[in-house]
Amino acid sequence: MDAHTRKRATGRRAIAEVRFTPVLVADPPLLNVQGVHQPYTPRLIVEVVTEDGVSGLGETYGDSAYRELAGPYAALLTGHDIADLNGLFTLMNTVEVDGSRVDDSVDVGGLRGARTADKLRLSVVSAFEVACLDALGKTLGVPVHTLLGGKVRDSVEYSAYLFYRWAEHPGGAGEKDDWGAALDPAGIVAQARRFAREHGFASFKLKGGVLPPEQEVAAVRALAAAFPGRPLRLDPNGAWSTATSLRVAASLADVLEYLEDPASGTRAMAEVAAGTSVPLATNMCVTTFGEIREAFLTGAVQVVLSDHHYWGGLRNTRELAAVCRAFGVGLSMHSNTHLGISLAAMTHVAATVPDLRHSCDSHYPWQSEDVITARHVFRDGRLPVSDAPGLGVELDRAALERLHRRWLADDGTLRERDDAAAMRRAPGHARWRTPALPRW
Template sequence: MSRSRINRVVVTPVAFADPPLLNVVGVHQPWALRAIVELHTDSGLLGLGETYADEMHLARLGAVAAALPGQDPYDLNGLRRLVTDVLGRETGGAGASFGGMLDVSSAVDTVLSPFEVACLDIVGRECGRPVSDLLGGAVRDRVPFSGYLFYKWAGHPGHPDDEWGAALDPDGVVAQAERMVAGWGFGSLKLKGGVLHPDEECAAIEALRAAYPDLPLRLDPNGAWTPETSVSVASRLAGVVEYLEDPTPGIEGMAYVAARTDVPLATNMCVIAFEHLAPAVAADAVQIVLSDHHLWGGLRRSALLGGITETFGMGLSMHSNSHLGVSLAAMVQLAAATPNLTYACDTHYPWKSQDVIAPGVLSFSDGAVGVPTGPGLGVDLDRDQLGVLHEQYLTCGVRRREDTVYMRSIEPSFTPNTARW
């Protein structure tokens, strides 16, 4: 029996409303961008992927999409060769940057990821098995997530206040946590820091501990502190936080902190590609790696990362950026099949109010998402909603994520807080 071949590729950029979430480099714009990838086969199958949608990334996706017809969706090694060859011709193998905080030396993995996910979706649909089975089999049927807290304004300037309201002090952060726990049942909480002085952010974590004595807590300032300040904060929050995520920039800085505290250090900034693993392990710079299939080259390479972290006795969790349901489905399938992913995953999902997938498959209960057992990713597109979000992309005016530029349009003197304190 002949295998299916890809005969049509559709990449649809979409936009959805995003609250004014503050971070080390500025504030989220009113619209978040994503791209939905559809791979159609000559046998009538459809595979889905999701990724970033800034202009340069869309151009790279388009170049690969044009070369994909005729590709065997089972040949994932061939897919990687194709992506590498196309990007080598189109960009000379240049790197990529996302959101002002994540920079990689090669764009191959970030471009490969949505196509690889879509191919696995096709294979799963063709053989009638969930993607978790293609990754070795599910070791859990529910994937726990962590409630993601942000300092934020009440609303975007010039717009009505959003339903979440402001969170600019410990009381506001606790109120936000109460809504997260009541609405989604999260059993752990993470605060995005790097916005206020470390003492104020420590006070917010301590207020969360008082409100939730038994919930694991995390603080992620995205490298806003010097190594010395990071050590001081770690001392203050020892026994309070489950881990500190990227308190200071770089492997060298993280190693300095790790040598002076027993508080575990996690990262999604200094280890975001395979070439970063060896120096990080050699320096004992991080104890927990936050995987992200969008950055690491898809689901199979993320599973490989899981094996490497297990080999070196490192913890494993999962990073999140503003995303929709196709990404959530891929995250859940990957987490289900990763035995050593023992920390609750991050997710921005509660912050969005629209989606492109048909409802009824992915839902949060007691802070976890049940693993879809249908074929492939287990989700289908809502074509009407895809059209709505694409129209929003066309009219919103946002073409790349620029937190610093947007913040400076409101506060002209703003500079990113990296290693500020």
């Protein structure tokens, strides 16, 4: 079928217009193994509009590598049927940037793991796939979870995401909040109590790799004392050697639900897994289908934290869930600094996965800004699964314009996510460099 015939056959489901808008979103001074990121984070908001005027929304990372790929890709989508989701991947394989197809010379993506060219493509396609599903759901009058096969739960459980943090960014940059600093066990417990009080979270994950392991063990112990019997996780982002990982696992074996990426790389994770009964989770060494074989056959991970951006969308996330189920590997979901569009998409796909035995991660309670008209509200640590057509969210165009103007006004220093940038601006840290791993 030629393009003209296809366009005529698909009728009002054909894409008439594609918009993508880069924004800068306020991000508080949350510490990680690499340091502290900038006070604003780039995101890319995608809209596809059908010939019938139905608009679908998507969202992904907003760094230049993603924007530069999204531009020529979007140009290919005019006339594309929003129901032709497989065709989105076929089109991406034809995309050329600066006269040549995207190659594999892509640098690492910090806490996102290795940012290969393939994962870059998938992260861009994911936003357009979600937008097409949103538009298709609105066109057919059904929610996205119906298009994915139907929900198996009416709400999705999320976990409190705890961070060591400063009271503010260096020099008072960025937006202010009332959280204050959290740099010791008491600060982490106070943070957890507020999350539990305001959002009802019943499980807690601490971002580690920031302080010496003994101090992070003390923080987890303090959480266990404050919330007896509650699921606890610790994620140092590959900061530890295998020996340190095994030592920490032994000291926390009675309280951890799982230990996430204690060591860096599949081989190191397999060595740790062989020496502990604590389940190991990852969102770093298994982020593509090609990485599954080694990790699963060596027993390196017992829980995969999926991310529909990394994996290429919601349908690929369901395929990942099926593979995990076949190998007896648990599944949960990873979070980076996402807005309400991505959280809605994440909730829809999570609602369709049968064996979601672990609560999902979300940065969302840390985010003070959004581009949707009504913020998501956690109740008892859960989000309801919308039954409205599409994703069930609407774009706040005034908010989108405001955050886009911030992006336009930036001189370029904030348009690339840098997880160490703010650390270099802190007093006494001008020569800060991202630590080599393992750090301890």
